[in-house]
Amino acid sequence: GAGVSQTPSNKVTEKGKYVELRCDPISGHTALYWYRQSLGQGPEFLIYFQGTGAADDSGLPNDRFFAVRPEGSVSTLKIQRTERGDSAVYLCASSPRSATTDTQYFGPGTRLTVL
Amino acid sequence: AQSVTQLGSHVSVSEGALVLLRCNYSSSVPPYLFWYVQYPNQGLQLLLKYTSAATLVKGINGFEAEFKKSETSFHLTKPSAHMSDAAEYFCAVHTGRRALTFGSGTRLQVQP
Numbered sequence: 692g693a694g695v696s697q698t699p700s701n702k703v704t705e706k707g708k709y710v711e712l713r714c715d716p717i718s719g720h721t722a723l724y725w726y727r728q729s730l731g732q733g734p735e736f737l738i739y740f741q742g743t744g745a746a747d748d749s750g751l752p753n754d755r756f757f758a759v760r761p762e763g764s765v766s767t768l769k770i771q772r773t774e775r776g777d778s779a780v781y782l783c784a785s786s787p788r789s790a791t792t793d794t795q796y797f798g799p800g801t802r803l804t805v806l
Numbered sequence: 807a808q809s810v811t812q813l814g815s816h817v818s819v820s821e822g823a824l825v826l827l828r829c830n831y832s833s834s835v836p837p838y839l840f841w842y843v844q845y846p847n848q849g850l851q852l853l854l855k856y857t858s859a860a861t862l863v864k865g866i867n868g869f870e871a872e873f874k875k876s877e878t879s880f881h882l883t884k885p886s887a888h889m890s891d892a893a894e895y896f897c898a899v900h901t902g903r904r905a906l907t908f909g910s911g912t913r914l915q916v917q918p
Contacts, residue, residue, distance in 0.1 A: 694849075695849070724905060724906075726905075726906075731815075731910070731911075732910055732911070733810075733896050733898075733908030733909050733910050733911050734850070734896070734906075734908050735908070736905035736906065736907070739905055747905065750905065782849070782850070784850075791838050791900050792838055792855070792857040792900075794840075794852050794855065795852075795906060796852075797842075797849040797850040797851070798849050799847070799848055799849040800849060
């Protein structure tokens, strides 16, 4: 079946611009996660959705970052007033529920470059 | 808070040699532990996971890992490396907070 998909695969923007990154989870998965992976590092948690609501947004670095999942499926990560330090690969993952033993299935990521 | 330490950011082995990638965790509660592999320009793929059943966990592609509570370790091994194993490997811990906490990764090179 189809896996997690993310669009765009690459995004280049200028400092100060607004960007949106999209995630399509595996059909039927209720839990959705966003992570950020900087060069040479492991992924770092940003936000977790259970259904439509953000159950844990403690990983968002500041209020320029926001994410939504209005219908409990597709999610969009929004970054306002981008900064060069936001450059990273943004990963999305989904899991059937949100049990701690559930496998998280990752998408290929969106590489964001802020010039 | 939970954390994961992966010793060795780069590991190089010869084809056919033993692969050993080290992972130590820190957790105040019983952890669930995962190994993921990341091939170039691809998403993270689960290799195996420990969820408090058997301490020796077998995964895909011939990999296995052993949970050792006394050593707070979850090292990944494979008896015989193949060229296709060249990738980046991440250990992660999950302790009830929904998100995974990842180590910084180990890049495995396989020499012919």
